[in-house]
Structures are given as C-alpha cells and as structure tokens.
Amino acid sequence: MPANRFNGFTDYGVGIGLRIPHYAHIFERTPVVDWFEIISENFMVEGGRPLATLDRILERYRVVQHGVSMYFGSAEPLNREHLRRLKALVRRTKSPWITDHLCWGSVDGRYSHDLLPMPYTFEAAALTARKIREARDFLEVPIAVENVSSYAEFHVSEMTEWQFLNEVVERADCGVLLDVNNIYVSSRNHSFDPDVYVNSVPAERIAQIHIAGHSKFEKYILDTHDHPVIDPVWSLYQAAIRRAGPTATLLEWDDRIPSFDEVHAEARKAERYLPAPVGAAR
C-alpha cells in the first residue's frame, strides 16, 4: 500500500533531508539516494545560489517539498503571495506531494517561525481542514500534514491530539505525514501511550513517515533533530509500517549534522522494517 492518492501514487523508499553541509559530498560523489526532502521556504527565493543549487540536485534526484510556514492552523487566511511562490517551486521540483505541519504560527501577519501546537477544538479542526483544502485546490498537488512535537497542552482542548488529527484529515480529505519521533516526544511530555496514537491514525492516509532523534532534558524532551533515532522510536516506526505498509520514509537531521554517509546510514536502518522488494536478495 505504499502508493496512494496522498503521495501521488508513488512508491518512494528511504530518503534524507537535503542540508547545506552535505552539498559538497553530494555534488562530488553523487551518492545513490532514493529521494531528498527539501525545506520549501529555503528555495522560495527569487534568485542566486539556492535556486542554482536546487536545479543541480533536480538533475539527478527526486525531491519532495516539506514546508514549515503554511500554518494551516493559524486563524488568519492563507497568504496568497506565499501560495503563489510555493506553486512556482512545486512546478520546478515536480514534487509528487507536499507536506507541512498541523500547527499554527502566525497571527495578524506576524510570524513566530515556530510550529505551535493547536488547541484541539472542533472550531480549530474545521478551520484547519478548510485551509488545507484551499491550499490543495490552489497548488494542485496532494498535501499531507505532519503531527508536531509539543511541550504544552491547553485547557480549551476538547479532544486528544490523535482525535484532532483524525478530525482534520477526514474533513480535509488529505494525507498524513506521520512523524513517529514527534509522537514519542509528545507522549513523554504529555504522558500518553504512543502506541495508542500510532494505532489511531487513519493508516490509509499515511503518505510519508518522518523519523528523527531528539534531546532529553530533566523535565521534558525537545525535538532537536540532532541525534540518531532511538529504539522506542524505531518500534513506533515498525508499528506504523505494519499498519500502513511500506511507506516513503525520511530521516530528519538538522543540527550538529554528521557526515553525509552517517546520516544516510542512519536513515537506511529503516530498511530493516521494510519488506524486501519481490525477488531481491537481502
């Protein structure tokens, strides 16, 4: 079930995030990588090195766009200029699906540049779903929304996070980018059972999975993307794959980034949980 309408009926395997410290290695060695995820905003510029670099990557690799500033959950309307630039980038990359977060982050045109947790209310779910539909209709590409890590819960919430996720994606009829590390981080911060979360997600909507590492502090866990993936997160990944089938998987490593080979090797550990292609020797 890897290919579905939420990832453009593709069957991408294991990829990694495209990061500046790896550019030299990628251009010199052209390593075999199934696909790269790019942060859309880094390339929503008007000229210069970022776009030139992207074009070189696109000559050899498949790219999927991941956004960090659409803020489907912000009460304000979608930013038209933002959508216009994003659409131009989608045309350039031919990203078969795109992703952004199930969160909010801007108010009255002012941006926090953070991925802020939603109050889990029916009002918020309806608004978020409407904005996802609007964006998809304008961009003409499938959208999958990602669950974020969170460090706070709100009194106004009317349901759990996974109920909220279900409510939104059903109303929007969109895909899910399931971040199993984020589930783990939030489960520790809010004392819930992460398996319940993974088992509650509509499996048929999972377009992509994120894996990552995090940082542990005394009283909470921070989603820092600066460590290898820990075993409990691999277990959640395995549970997700069991439910959804082999799914496009991406390792995020954003801080204290080790060598390309190290990051790629960490990502490819995911293959342990993916069935071998028919006829292939393992």
Place this chain on the structure above:
Amino acid sequence: MSLAEFQRRMAADLMAPMSVIPDAGYVKPNDRLSSAERLDIYHRQYWYRVIDSMYEDFPGLCAVIGQRAFDRLIEAYLAEHPSQSFTMRDLGSRLEAWLRGNPHYAGRRPEFALDMVRLEWAHVVAFDGPSKDALGPEDLLEPNPEMRLGLQPYISLLDCHYPVDEIRIKVNATLDEHGDASNASTGREHRTALRNAGRRKPKDVHIAVHRWDLTVYYRRLAREELCLLAALRDGATLAEAIDRAFESSPMPIGEIPQSLAAWFNAWSALGWLCRP
C-alpha cells in the same frame, strides 16, 4: 475564547521581551512543569530562534557592538518589528531604518554600526535577490546620450564612512576559524582590528555589494562611479547620469573618457547592467 483570540494571546506572550513572564493560565500544567514553565519553553525558543537568525545575517554588527549589546538591540528591534514574512531571511529588512531612529542601541559609534548593518543587509539581498538578463558589451557598442540603463536588482550601492567591507571579511574569516560569535568577538586579534577600524577617522568608502558566479562580493568603487550607477538605477539618461557623476568631481576632464570606458567594461563583464 475563539481560535483567533487564543492565538493572539499566545503569540503576544511568546513575542514579549524575554524578561516578561506571561500569565500562562490557558496552559495546562503537568506533573513536572507548571503552566508558566511550559509556556516558557516556547517563549525562549522564539527568542533563541530569531536572535540566532539575526546573528547569522549580522555577525559584523555583533562584532562591532559586542554580543550583549547585540542581543539587547535585536530584542528591542523585533519587539517593535516582529517578522512579517514567512521566511526569517527578511527579519533584518527594517533594521537600518529602525537603528537610525534608535541610535542609542548602536554602541559608541552609531555610524559605524549603521554602515555595517547596511552592508550586511545588502549581503542578504545579493545572495538570493532577483536578477534580470544582463546586457553584454555588444549591447553597449553604440551608447547614445538619451539611453537609459538599469542596474541588477540584487546589487546595492553603499556610501559608507567606515571600511565595513574589509571588517566583515575579517569577521567571516574569524568565524570560519573559531565557529562562533563569542570567540569571534573575544579573539584578541579581532578586537584589535575592530578597535583600530573604529578609531580611524571616518572617510568616504564606496562599495557595491554584488554577486558573481553565485558568490557575494564587495567591490570598491570610485565616488563618481557609484554616483553614475546610482543615477542610472534611478532612471536618469546616460547623459544626465554622467553629468551628475562628475558635477563636483576633482577628476581632470581629460581622464573622464578613459574612466568611463574602464567602468563600462567592468560592469558589462560583471553583468551589472540590464534594461531598466
């Protein structure tokens, strides 16, 4: 509380100066953290993120005024001008104007700090700003006095009082060596260089911040050269621009044609000129 009200309240709390402790009554506490402590995680993250981003774009300013003054300045600036763009790349777009109105944040030599801010914002623009098709030498074979020419939109022309181009290059070199700001601003060699630069009597320094082969460069210009480019960019005809450039120039008239030829050659080789 509607979603919009909720988000307005929380955003105001996050973007409040770090010294402000918001009333976090809308946040649920847990068995380890109070409401305020949970909100504080986001509050601090907000400031770390925006200050980090400003530091990446304005390391020269940080070196000129020092890390603590830099943090204070950025906090005051962003409290007044929170980000209005989906990308942090635009965070510094209003810093120059704000600093002109708030020179007490700019250390002992506000002009020095301002020159650096202008150079560093120009660097951001030169890095990923838009470009137009460049005019080549063949387009300039028959210059006529009434023609108008444009300047690439990613180029900034700066009229400075301090050699901030040289200083920023030194800051970059120190950063490459040591990796972070604290080292950069405490390195002895580096501080001495800055002190000397700041002590030097202000003199006119004319700089074009541009890019070549995707890399940003600072190019020193003659005063007349900068005037001429600025006039062309602002829509003057070739004849008007030349008049303006040499109006109060001490350059002997006999040398003007030679200078013009050299400049136009350089500009077309660098791809600076375009249609208006």
